[in-house]
Amino acid sequence: MSAFDEPVSRRRALGLAAAAVGVATAATVGGAPTAEAAPAKAAASSVREVLGRGRKNAVALTIDDGPHPTWTPKVLDLLAASGVRATFSMIGQQAQAYPKLVRRIVRAGHALCNHSMTHPQPFGALDTAAIHRQIRDAQSAISDAAGTQPNLFRAPGGNWTPAVLDAADEYGLTPVGWSVDPRDWTLPGASVIEESLLTASAGDILLCHDGGGNRVQTVTALAAVLPQLRADGLRFVAL
């Protein structure tokens, strides 16, 4: 299964608005306010964009491409031990295959995010009908397993296009990007993943993976980093 996210990183280093990357028609900075009914022009890349104001020192950990029978339980144990709530961006066919893991995630108080049915890439290259099918089928698969519906959508690879954003909007899903990407799926070593995650500050959305490959580096890095970030005064919130 090719469940890896494509590189969409170094946004922070480049100083770009994270969610604007990959969007063909980026929102105009300082432009007129858009009508409430209009779909988002870009995916959310901060906690405030998803949850609103009043979330002082909040950060969000998102965990993508699972659930996976080997790695998801390790991540869940770690989150429980660290007192951290996270958001799981699930692939629909993984949710279908491992419904007990989906229910365990929900019972632990984590949030669910639709991450397409089969994680095809580049996601934005699919035709509109296929984009809709991917979102709709994943929504059914995750809801059937979880007993509750995701309210969020993340495009595979963070590959946002106007058509993808429109489709998410039609299903009532908030498009969620990220702002800290350690590229853990490239297996750069736990210390490299740790360094990246430790750059997190209030409002950030962190990206890690429990699916798509061997995630021992990710689990090792999270075990080291979560207590440190909490000690720094950051609060982990489920989106």
Ligand SMILES: [Zn+2]
């Ligand atoms: Zn992914």
